Amino acid sequence: MTNAFEFNITATDGAARRGTLKTAHGEIRTPAFMPVGTAATVKGMTPEAVRETGADILLGNTYHLMLRPGSERVRRLGGLHKFMNWERPILTDSGGFQVMSLNELRKIDENGVTFKSHIDGQRFELTPERSMQIQNDLDATITMAFDECTPYPATEEVAASSMRRSMRWAERSREAYEQRAGYGLFGIVQGSTYEDLRLESIAALTGIGFEGYAVGGLAVGEGQAEMFRTLEFTTPALPQDKPRYLMGVGKPDDLVGGVMRGIDMFDCVLPTRSGRNAQGFTRYGTVNIRNARHADDPRPLDERCACPACRNYSRGYLHHLFKAKEMLGSMLLTWHNLHYYQEVMAGMRGAIEDGRLADFALDFFAMQAQGDIEPV
Amino acid sequence: MTNAFEFNITATDGAARRGTLKTAHGEIRTPAFMPVGTAATVKGMTPEAVRETGADILLGNTYHLMLRPGSERVRRLGGLHKFMNWERPILTDSGGFQVMSLNELRKIDENGVTFKSHIDGQRFELTPERSMQIQNDLDATITMAFDECTPYPATEEVAASSMRRSMRWAERSREAYEQRAGYGLFGIVQGSTYEDLRLESIAALTGIGFEGYAVGGLAVGEGQAEMFRTLEFTTPALPQDKPRYLMGVGKPDDLVGGVMRGIDMFDCVLPTRSGRNAQGFTRYGTVNIRNARHADDPRPLDERCACPACRNYSRGYLHHLFKAKEMLGSMLLTWHNLHYYQEVMAGMRGAIEDGRLADFALDFFAMQAQGDIEPV
Ligand SMILES: [Zn+2]
Ligand SMILES: [Zn+2]
Numbered sequence: 001m002t003n004a005f006e007f008n009i010t011a012t013d014g015a016a017r018r019g020t021l022k023t024a025h026g027e028i029r030t031p032a033f034m035p036v037g038t039a040a041t042v043k044g045m046t047p048e049a050v051r052e053t054g055a056d057i058l059l060g061n062t063y064h065l066m067l068r069p070g071s072e073r074v075r076r077l078g079g080l081h082k083f084m085n086w087e088r089p090i091l092t093d094s095g096g097f098q099v100m101s102l103n104e105l106r107k108i109d110e111n112g113v114t115f116k117s118h119i120d121g122q123r124f125e126l127t128p129e130r131s132m133q134i135q136n137d138l139d140a141t142i143t144m145a146f147d148e149c150t151p152y153p154a155t156e157e158v159a160a161s162s163m164r165r166s167m168r169w170a171e172r173s174r175e176a177y178e179q180r181a182g183y184g185l186f187g188i189v190q191g192s193t194y195e196d197l198r199l200e201s202i203a204a205l206t207g208i209g210f211e212g213y214a215v216g217g218l219a220v221g222e223g224q225a226e227m228f229r230t231l232e233f234t235t236p237a238l239p240q241d242k243p244r245y246l247m248g249v250g251k252p253d254d255l256v257g258g259v260m261r262g263i264d265m266f267d268c269v270l271p272t273r274s275g276r277n278a279q280g281f282t283r284y285g286t287v288n289i290r291n292a293r294h295a296d297d298p299r300p301l302d303e304r305c306a307c308p309a310c311r312n313y314s315r316g317y318l319h320h321l322f323k324a325k326e327m328l329g330s331m332l333l334t335w336h337n338l339h340y341y342q343e344v345m346a347g348m349r350g351a352i353e354d355g356r357l358a359d360f361a362l363d364f365f366a367m368q369a370q371g372d373i374e375p376v
Numbered sequence: 377m378t379n380a381f382e383f384n385i386t387a388t389d390g391a392a393r394r395g396t397l398k399t400a401h402g403e404i405r406t407p408a409f410m411p412v413g414t415a416a417t418v419k420g421m422t423p424e425a426v427r428e429t430g431a432d433i434l435l436g437n438t439y440h441l442m443l444r445p446g447s448e449r450v451r452r453l454g455g456l457h458k459f460m461n462w463e464r465p466i467l468t469d470s471g472g473f474q475v476m477s478l479n480e481l482r483k484i485d486e487n488g489v490t491f492k493s494h495i496d497g498q499r500f501e502l503t504p505e506r507s508m509q510i511q512n513d514l515d516a517t518i519t520m521a522f523d524e525c526t527p528y529p530a531t532e533e534v535a536a537s538s539m540r541r542s543m544r545w546a547e548r549s550r551e552a553y554e555q556r557a558g559y560g561l562f563g564i565v566q567g568s569t570y571e572d573l574r575l576e577s578i579a580a581l582t583g584i585g586f587e588g589y590a591v592g593g594l595a596v597g598e599g600q601a602e603m604f605r606t607l608e609f610t611t612p613a614l615p616q617d618k619p620r621y622l623m624g625v626g627k628p629d630d631l632v633g634g635v636m637r638g639i640d641m642f643d644c645v646l647p648t649r650s651g652r653n654a655q656g657f658t659r660y661g662t663v664n665i666r667n668a669r670h671a672d673d674p675r676p677l678d679e680r681c682a683c684p685a686c687r688n689y690s691r692g693y694l695h696h697l698f699k700a701k702e703m704l705g706s707m708l709l710t711w712h713n714l715h716y717y718q719e720v721m722a723g724m725r726g727a728i729e730d731g732r733l734a735d736f737a738l739d740f741f742a743m744q745a746q747g748d749i750e751p752v
Contacts, residue, residue, distance in 0.1 A: 039700045040693070046684065046704070069671065069696040077674055077692045085688040295445065298453055308422065312461040316453045317416070320445040324415045327703060328422070 005184040005211050007243050011353045015235065015262040018352040021212075021243050024182025025081065025089040025141045028056040030243060030264040031352075033255065033345045034091060035338055036272060039064045040074070040084040043272055044331045045338070047086045053307070053335065054342030057141070058086055059267040062095035062134055066124070067117050071137035079139030091267070092140035094131045094173075094188075097149045097216075097248075108148065110165065128172035136178055144214065145173035147188045152220040159192035160200075166190045167204040174208050184211030186245060192217055193226055195233045202237045213238050214245040215263070219254070228257050235262035252281055252344055253368065256361050259348050271341045275334030278322045282340060283367045289333065293375045294319040307339035308332065381560040381587050383619050387729045391611065391638040394728040397588075397619050400558025401457065401465040401517045404432040406619060406640040407728075409631065409721045410467060411714055412648060415440045416450070416460040419648050420707045421714070423462045429683070429711065430718035433517070434462055435643040438471035438510050442500070443493050447513035455515030467518035467643070470507045470549075470564075473525045473592075473624075484524065486541065504548035512554055520590065521549035523564045528596040535568035536576075542566045542592075543580040550584050560587030562621060568593055569602055571609045578613045589614050590621040591639070595630070604633050611638035628657055628720050629744060632737050635724050647717045651710030654698045658716060659743045665709065669751045670695040683715035684708065 004022060007030075011018040021028040035042045035050055037058045042050050050058065060080055065071060077083050080090055099106055099113045106115035112127030131146040147166035150159050170187050177185045187210035191197030205213060215234055218227045231246070238244055245265035246258050255266055271281060278290040282302040287294075289301065297315035305311075309318065309332035321329030344364070351360035380398060383406075387394040397404040411418045411426055413434045418426050426434065436456055441447060453459050456466055475482055475489045482491035488503030507522040523542035526535050546563050553561045563581035567573030581589060591610055594603045607622070614620055621641035622634050631642055647657060654666040658678040663670075665677065673691035681687075685694065685708035697705030720740070727736035 039696075039702055041697060041700075041702045041704045044703045044707075046707070047688075048684075064700075068700055069692070073672060073692070076672060077690055083690070083693050083696075085693075296449060296452060308424075312423075314453055314459070316445070316449070317459050317461075320415075320459075321417060324440075324444055326415055326417050327420045327706065328417045330703065331420075331422070331707075 005182050007212070007241065009241070011355075013352040013355050013357040014260060016259050016348070016352050016357050017262065017264060018349050019243065019264060021264075022182075023089045023141045023184070024180070025087060026056070028089055028265075029349060031255075031259045031345055031348055032056055032265050033341045034059045034265065034267040035341075036061070036267055036269045037084065037086070038269075039068065040080060042334075042338075043276065044327070044334045045272075047084065049335055050086070050338065051088070053338040054346060055338065057089040057091060060090055060092045060138065060140070061098060062092050062131060062138070063098035065092075065138060066095060066126075066134050067119055071134040075137040075139070081139060089141040090138075091142035091245075092135045092138055092144065093247075094144040094146040095126050095134065096131070096146050099126050100149055110168075112146070112169075128169045129176040132173055132176040132178070141183055142212065143177060143183070143185045145170045145185060145187050145210070147190060147216060149220065150190050150192050150217045152192060152217070152222050154192045156192075156194050156197065159190075159194055160197055163190040163192075163197050163201050167201060170205055171208050174210070186210055186212040186214050188214045188216040188247070189234060189238070190217045193222055193230045198230065198234045199237055202234070206239060210242070212243040212245060214247050216247050218246065219249045224254060224257065227254070228261060231258065231261040231263065238262075252341065253365070255341070255344060256348065256364055259352075260357065260361060271337035272334050275337040276330040278329065278333060280333055281337050282372070284373065285368050285371050287372050289315060289318045289329075290322050291319075297376050299373070299376070301336060302340075305336065305340065305343075307336045309336040381558050383588070383617065385617070387731075389728040389731050389733040390636060392635050392724070392728050392733050393638065393640060394725055395619065395640060397640075398558075399465045399517045399560070400556070401463060402432070404465055404641075405725060407631075407635045407721055407724055408432055408641050409717045410435045410641065410643040411717075412437070412643055412645045413460065413462070413466075414645075415444070416456060418710075418714075419652065420703070420710045421648075423460065425711055426462070426714065427464070429714040430722060431714065433465040433467060436466055436468045436514065436516070437474060438468050438507060438514070439474035441468075441514060442471060442502075442510050443495055447510040451513040451515070457515060465517040466514075467621075468511045468514055468516035468520065469623075470520040470522040471502050471510065472507070472522050475502050476525055486544075488522070488545075504545045505552040508549055508552040508554070517559055518588065519553060519559070519561045521546045521561060521563050521586070523566060523592060525596065526566050526568050526593045528568060528593070528598050530568045532568075532570050532573070535566075535570055536573055539566040539568075539573050539577050543577060546581055547584050550586070562586055562588040562590050562619075564590045564592040564623070565610060565614070566593045569598055569606045574606065574610045575613055578610070582615060586618070588619040588621060590623050592623050594622065595624045595626055600630060600633065603630070604637060607634065607637040607639065614638075628717065629741070631717070631720055632724065632740055635728075636733065636737060647713035648710050651713040652706040654705065654709060656709055657713050658748070659740075660749065661744050661747050663748050665691060665694045665705075666698045667695075673752050675749070675752070677712060678716075681712065681716065681719075683712045685712040
């Protein structure tokens with residue numbers, strides 16, 4: 001076994017691909033969903049529990065980690081894997097997206113972004129070079145190029161100018177990145193919803209060459225239809241033999257639609273954030289467990305789900321935990337949501353292998369449309 | 377195997393006893409520490425995790441559960457064990473202690489207490505009969521008699537009057553209690569720190585007859601020395617063949633001192649509440665993990681501890697979790713504290729069996745006095 005960073009596609013079904021990404025920290029089965037561990041923890045979950053849901057890889061946030069506890073500290077404490085007790089692959093974002101969202105607190109120029117910490121107002125600079133250094137300190141298995149997530153909507157001129165700077169930053173990221181066996185750097189396609197800009201961005205990135213390609217600048221308000229339309233002219237232009245990552249997506253139906261349009265990797269805070277807010281994702285759609293209809297319901301959230309929340313507890317109990325503001329409510333519903341997300345991904349992987357992804361999707365949408373079970 | 381509620385003492389060492397309490401929900405190894413699951417959950421822990429720490433029995437709070445989710449609802453949902461997924465023994469308090477602490481919101485007379493809910497101001501009444509009904513609804517393995525926890529300090533007249541009413545309530549509790557195989561009712565000794573009152577209380581309770589005897593009205597501000605002095609004339613007067621429970625106690629050294637004075641069972645919110653507040657109990661004393669000295673410390677909280685917090689994480693990581701207000705910090709430190717408490721109890725059980733409890737205590741106090749390891 002070498003420590004090569006290697007992507008093998010073992011089956012396809014339409015545009016969808018079933019693959020395995022080999023890394024220095026283990027294999028990632030694709031299509032893959034990456035739970036978000038913003039501050040070196042998936043909120044409310046132990047790493048063992050995250051792994052039990054079926055996750056092969058986590059996402060960490062450079063912006064949060066550079067501010068607290070600081071990337072140099074994480075390096076001194078053995079890197080992010082050891083720090084947070086997750087020995088499997090970790091992808092870190094570049095910090096760009098979150099820095100750009102600071103609005104009042106940041107200034108962008110050709111060199112990069114200067115910004116003030118939302119924690120204590122301290123001034124920081126983030127550039128392609130600094131982002132690569134931080135992600136190296138963190139020991140990210142997959143490093144993301146530093147880019148600007150073009151806001152939506154954007155005129156073609158604004159989108160072009162933003163994308164082209166991101167491409168210059170991509171080149172600087174590639175140059176600053178320290179290549180190590182089993183580690184990889186992903187470039188990020190920008191260009192808003194404009195086909196010519198997306199193709200120009202892909203040409204620039206493939207000219208530089210990356211171990212994987214992310215589709216950025218989507219799921220920023222354009223809506224699912226427009227996101228899918230953009231994917232439909234973007235993914236066919238991406239290299240066939242490299243993993244493709246749709247950033248910050250999404251709801252369960254976004255995942256199914258993304259996979260059917262050739263995406264291999266996803267990340268989103270939705271299953272964890274919703275779990276903390278009493279919203280459960282199930283095969284029959286979403287359920288707000290705080291709703292009074294659940295108070296006396298002895299049935300599990302989803303009787304077909306094998307997660308601890310559904311195996312061991314009633315809706316009545318979950319409802320009680322949220323009413324009483326008990327941590328265990330967030331813990332259990334987060335667990336359920338991550339379990340469900342991974343179950344959807346595993347279902348798609350199996351369906352691609354069997355060449356029946358279209359049937360899988362039909363079943364999926366039919367069940368989602370059915371809605372939650374009737375009240376007791 | 378019958379479902380008898382049966383207490384067997386298998387070894388003694390001085391006043392300390394090593395026993396097993398058999399119940400309808402399984403055995404409790406004594407001396408035992410009972411983690412507190414106030415609102416049908418030990419805060420921040422799954423029941424599986426609580427069990428992994430070594431707990432045989434949990435405590436539930438009648439006051440909290442009667443208000444939310446309501447004892448009738450718990451009964452409809454299968455009882456507290458099923459509701460919270462803890463099939464082992466559960467002891468519930470009578471609600472008295474917490475109702476009396478409401479101060480402004482409650483009124484006490486011979487019949488019982490009327491009070492307003494701290495949640496919504498709704499008016500409730502709690503009497504010996506109602507408390508027995510609620511604890512029956514909850515399906516408590518061990519039910520506590522309804523009593524008044526005499527405030528401290530109290531004049532002998534006040535303490536006597538309060539204790540004698542508690543004895544009348546104990547008789548009403550016994551009468552109202554529905555006896556079931558494998559279930560038990562415990563009487564509560566009151567009398568503040570007055571020997572004659574404690575002995576009078578014990579005489580009253582043993583005259584009625586209970587499956588176990590609790591020492592109430594301690595750990596309410598009298599200090600450890602006075603608590604131990606009170607135990608020294610109280611426990612010798614209790615029946616030898618019944619379990620003895622020191623309510624609401626305590627710090628690790630209180631547990632050791634309590635066992636050496638003939639106590640078999642304890643409960644306290646300290647390990648869970650302190651865990652949520654970044655305070656860890658270790659063999660070398662207490663550690664506030666929020667202290668900046670831990671930020672760069674790669675060592676575990678306690679290198680000799682086998683709990684997940686100590687096996688898998690550095691002090692630096694635990695410190696980070698609390699600084700970042702991440703749930704996992706509370707989860708891990710709660711786990712550690714409960715693990716440590718159970719380890720102390722298991723250590724005492726082994727020491728009693730081997731007749732070396734005095735040596736165990738000497739080691740324990742020497743290590744506690746040593747204090748935390750030096751900063752890195
Ligand atoms: Zn589930
Ligand atoms: Zn520990």
